[in-house]
Amino acid sequence: MTTHHSAQTLSIEGADAVAFAHAQFSSDVTALAVGQWQFSAWLDAQGRVRALFHLARLADDSLLLLLRGGVAADMADALRRFVFRSKVTLRALEPRTLGTGPVLAMHTVLHDEATLTLGCDTHSLIVGAANDNHWRLAQLRAGWPWLPAEVLNELLPPALSLLRLHAVALDKGCYPGQEIVARLHYRGGNKRHLHCVVLxxxxxxxxxxxxxxxxxxRLLDVVKIDDSFEALAVIADESVNAQSSKNFQITSDGMHLQLRESWPA
Structure with missing residues (x-):
């Protein structure tokens, strides 16, 4: 598989940019410093993940989202319905290339007119650089989901391990889906979790x-390594718990999954 993910980016600018994003997104946006990024998500009223993204603060009044799946123009159109009187401008940027850069401290943001660089510890993601897939395996094995169109608006944050990624905050004010997030965390009820698997x-x-x-x-990102395939998969807990080994048949057509790693909510 040689599919390249494009960089779908969305800018939020204006005097109310941070306040608007904090009210809509699941992370603690007010805690985000200029020159840093955090994982964040936009949920629907039922707590399902509409979008997952890197949220970078470029200036006091300027945010940029790099979507991990989905279309920036669609998200911008949907978000505009909630602007009301906020002093904020939403703009979907033209899709750009997405490539791998050198080692850069986690959450660091570097940007100029041509590129945006996000530090990911062992490497960096560069928006607007040469298009390549080298970053994908490292992020897959770290449990950083990339959401195909088939799962948008379908999965709850615990199924994607978003609390581990600090993409959801339990101690901030109300945002779409917040009650569901809190209920699942404090009372339980989530029945699917994220796993790295070999297919x-x-x-x-x-x-x-x-x-x-x-x-x-449900398979998320899939990466070919030599003659094998690794993937992030959201798997029902009952299916994992019923297995006596980490290598088990999961479908009637002979697909086997070998678990490499599993993550909590």
Whole structure:
């Protein structure tokens, strides 16, 4: 698989940019310093993830989102319905290339007119640089989801391990889906979690794996390594708990998944 992810970016600018983003997104945007980025998400009223993204603060009144799946123009159109009287401008930028840069401290942001660089510890992501896939395996193994179109508006934050990534805050004011996030955290009820797996055969991101007509796993990003395929997968807890080993058949057509790593909510 040689699919390249494009850089879908969205700018939020204006005197109320941070306040607007803090009210809409699940992370603590007010804690984000200029020159830093954080994971964040936009949820619907039922707590499902509409968008997952890197949220970078370029200036006091300027934010930039790099979407991890989805279309920036669609998200900008949807967000505009909530602007009301806020002094904020939303603008979907033209899709750009997305490539791998050198080691840069986690959460660091560097930018100029041509490029945006996000520090990811062992590497960096560069928007507007040469297009390549080298960053994808490191981020897949770190459990950083990239959401195919098939799962947008479908998964709850715990299924994507967003609390671990600090993409959801439990101690901030109300935002869309906040009550669901709090209830799942304090009372439980989430029944799917994120895993890194090795696939026995090629499959596409977004593929639903079923047993007896029941969906028990959904593949997110899939990366080819030599002759094998690794993926992030959201798997039903009951399917994982029922296995006696980390290598198990999960579909009726012979697909096997070998678990490399699993993450909590």
């Amino acid at each position: 026995s055969q090629e499959a596409l991101a977004g593929t639903a794996l079923r047993r007896d007509e029941r969906e028990i796993a």
